[in-house]
Amino acid sequence: MSKRSLLSGLFVVVVSLGGEFAWAQQSPTVTKSPLTSTSDLTIAVLKEIQDIEERTVAIAEDFPDNLYNSYRPKGDQDVRTAAEILLHIAEQNYSYASLMRTKQQQEALIASGKKPNAKDILTFVSKQDVVVKVKASFAAVREAIQDNPDPKKIEWWLYVIAHSNGHFGNLVTYYRDNGLVPPTSRQ
Amino acid sequence: MNTMRKRNLLTVLIVVAVALGGEVAWAQKSAQTAWDLKPTTATSRTSHLTEPVLERIQNIETKMVAAAEDFPEDLYNAYRPKGNQDVRTAAEILLHVAALNTRQAFNLNTKKEKDALFAAGKVPTFPLNFPYVSKQDTVTKVKESFAGVRKAIQDNPDPENLAGWLWVIAHSSEHFGNLVTYYRDNGLVPPTSRQ
Numbered sequence: 001m002s003k004r005s006l007l008s009g010l011f012v013v014v015v016s017l018g019g020e021f022a023w024a025q026q027s028p029t030v031t032k033s034p035l036t037s038t039s040d041l042t043i044a045v046l047k048e049i050q051d052i053e054e055r056t057v058a059i060a061e062d063f064p065d066n067l068y069n070s071y072r073p074k075g076d077q078d079v080r081t082a083a084e085i086l087l088h089i090a091e092q093n094y095s096y097a098s099l100m101r102t103k104q105q106q107e108a109l110i111a112s113g114k115k116p117n118a119k120d121i122l123t124f125v126s127k128q129d130v131v132v133k134v135k136a137s138f139a140a141v142r143e144a145i146q147d148n149p150d151p152k153k154i155e156w157w158l159y160v161i162a163h164s165n166g167h168f169g170n171l172v173t174y175y176r177d178n179g180l181v182p183p184t185s186r187q
Numbered sequence: 188m189n190t191m192r193k194r195n196l197l198t199v200l201i202v203v204a205v206a207l208g209g210e211v212a213w214a215q216k217s218a219q220t221a222w223d224l225k226p227t228t229a230t231s232r233t234s235h236l237t238e239p240v241l242e243r244i245q246n247i248e249t250k251m252v253a254a255a256e257d258f259p260e261d262l263y264n265a266y267r268p269k270g271n272q273d274v275r276t277a278a279e280i281l282l283h284v285a286a287l288n289t290r291q292a293f294n295l296n297t298k299k300e301k302d303a304l305f306a307a308g309k310v311p312t313f314p315l316n317f318p319y320v321s322k323q324d325t326v327t328k329v330k331e332s333f334a335g336v337r338k339a340i341q342d343n344p345d346p347e348n349l350a351g352w353l354w355v356i357a358h359s360s361e362h363f364g365n366l367v368t369y370y371r372d373n374g375l376v377p378p379t380s381r382q
C-alpha cells in the first residue's frame with residue numbers, strides 16, 4: 001500500500017515535471033530559435049570584436065619602428081603617435097571590459113590584484129610591450145563578454161567596436177601619410 | 188516477481204524524475220538570465236537590442252555628418268595623403284560610407300519590404316562609391332544613407348540582423364577615423380575635438 005502510494009506520488013511528480021519541461025521547451029527563453037538567445041548575440045559581437053582585434057594587432061606589430069612613437073600628423077604634440085593610439089585603445093578596452101563584468105566579477109578581479117592600472121597601460125615601454133597590451137586588452141574584453149553574456153551590457157560591447165574601429169581608421173591614415181600601405185590593404 | 192517489477196519501475200521513475208527536475212532547473216536558470224529581445228511595443232518596433240544599436244548608429248552618424256558639413260571646401264575632394272591617387276579624398280570616403288550604408292540598409296530590410304521595393308522599382312544600385320557631385324550633395328547622401336539604415340532596423344528589428352547592424356557601426360567608425368586624421372594632416376582640429 002505504501003509502495004503503491006509512493007508510486008502514485010512519483011507518477012504525479014513525473015507528469016507535473018514533464019508538463020513543466022514541455023512548457024520550458026516551448027518557452028522562447030529555452031527554445032533554440034534563430035538569434036534570440038544570449039549566446040547567439042554574443043557570437044555576433046565577439047566575431048566583430050575578433051575582426052577589429054586582428055586588424056589592430058596587425059598594425060601594432062607592423063607599423064614601422066622609426067615612426068612608432070614619433071610620427072604625429074603635422075608634428076602636432078597634441079595628436080597621438082601610433083603607439084599612443086594603440087595604448088589608448090588598450091586602456092579603453094580594459095576600462096570597458098570592467099564595465100561589462102558583474103559587480104561580483106569586478107570585485108573578484110580587484111581582489112585578485114589582476115586589474116591593470118590605467119597609467120601603466122598608457123605608458124610606452126616598447127613596440128613589443130604595446131603589442132602585448134593590445135592583445136591582452138582585447139582578450140579581457142572577450143573574456144568579460146563570455147563571463148557575463150548579459151545583453152544589457154550591449155552598450156559597452158558596441159562602444160568597444162566603435163571606439164577601436166575609429167582609432168584603427170586613424171592608424172590606416174598614418175600609414176598613408178607616410179606613403180605606406182596598411183597591412184589590411186596589401187594584396 | 189511482482190514486487191521486483193514494481194521496484195524496477197520505481198527506480199526508473201526516480202531516475203526520470205531527477206533527470207526532468209534537472210532539466211527544469213536548467214530551464215529556470217535560463218529564464219532568469221534570458222532577456223526580452225522582442226519589440227517592446229508593436230508601434231515603436233524597437234527592442235532592448237535595437238535601442239542601443241540605434242543610439243550607437245546615431246552617434247557615429249552625428250559625427251560623420253559634422254565632418255561632411257565642416258571639412259574645408261578646398262580640401263573636400265582634393266586632399267589625399269601624400270597626393271596618392273589610390274587613396275580616397277574626404278568626399279570619396281563619405282560617399283563610400285553612404286553607398287555601403289545604402290546597400291546594407293537594403294539588405295537589412297525584410298523580404299516583404301525588399302519585394303515591395305522591387306515592385307515599386309525603387310531598388311538601389313549598389314556602387315562601391317557614389318559619384319561626387321558637390322559638398323551639399325555629399326552631406327545629403329550621407330544623411331539619407333544613415334536614415335535608411337535606421338529605418339531598416341526599425342522596420343525589421345530581427346536580432347538575426349545583428350551582425351549587419353554591427354558592420355554599419357564598425358565600417359562607418361573606421362572611416363570616421365580616417366577623416367579625423369585628414370583634419371590633423373592639414374593642421375586642423377576635427378569638429379568632435381573642438382571645445
